Amino acid sequence: MATALHNLSNYDFDSVPDASNMCFGIVVAEWNHDITGALLEGCVKTLEKHGTIPENIHVKTVPGSFELIYGAQQMCKNDGFDAVIILGSVIQGETPHFSYICQGVTNGIARLNATQNIPVIYGLLTTLDHQQAVDRAGGKYGNKGDECAVTAIKMAKF
Numbered sequence: 001m002a003t004a005l006h007n008l009s010n011y012d013f014d015s016v017p018d019a020s021n022m023c024f025g026i027v028v029a030e031w032n033h034d035i036t037g038a039l040l041e042g043c044v045k046t047l048e049k050h051g052t053i054p055e056n057i058h059v060k061t062v063p064g065s066f067e068l069i070y071g072a073q074q075m076c077k078n079d080g081f082d083a084v085i086i087l088g089s090v091i092q093g094e095t096p097h098f099s100y101i102c103q104g105v106t107n108g109i110a111r112l113n114a115t116q117n118i119p120v121i122y123g124l125l126t127t128l129d130h131q132q133a134v135d136r137a138g139g140k141y142g143n144k145g146d147e148c149a150v151t152a153i154k155m156a157k158f
């Protein structure tokens with residue numbers, strides 16, 4: 001959890017397996033692109049820090065977070081990937097849409113994890129406002145993209 005006590009970018013480097021032979025698919029939502037762009041940047045940088053070569057990081061975009069489910073499902077069909085990462089940012093608005101999207105994506109990604117053969121890493125920021133998202137996309141609580149990269153490497157090794 002991203003609290004004042006936990007920075008999403010802090011982790012024990014030596015506890016992360018070597019990722020030089022790993023291949024990843026990343027699906028990024030275009031909604032709130034300032035946030036999702038920062039998540040992607042952190043994610044790619046961290047994968048490369050652990051040895052993944054740029055040619056083995058395959059990025060695709062989808063319009064909004066709801067489409068991350070379909071995007072991830074399509075990527076799961078690629079035998080070459082060791083893990084798939086979804087990156088999105090849902091910010092609460094004035095309609096109940098926020099809850100429906102968050103719940104839909106969460107359930108959809110959970111279902112993929114239970115039914116597909118590769119891990120799908122859940123990089124969805126669900127925040128009450130834009131500042132809370134900025135704080136977790138390279139701001140004062142670190143970058144959720146870094147955390148997702150580390151999780152993807154560990155789950156690929158699993």
Ligand code: RBF
Pocket residue numbers: 029030031032063064065066067088089090091092093095097098101
């Ligand atoms: N997609 C996001 O990734 N983040 C959002 O904060 C977000 N808010 C939305 C708010 C409303 C009122 C609507 C209609 C859509 C929103 N979407 C958002 C887009 C959604 O994930 C999806 O792309 C569209 O609903 C089309 O299926």
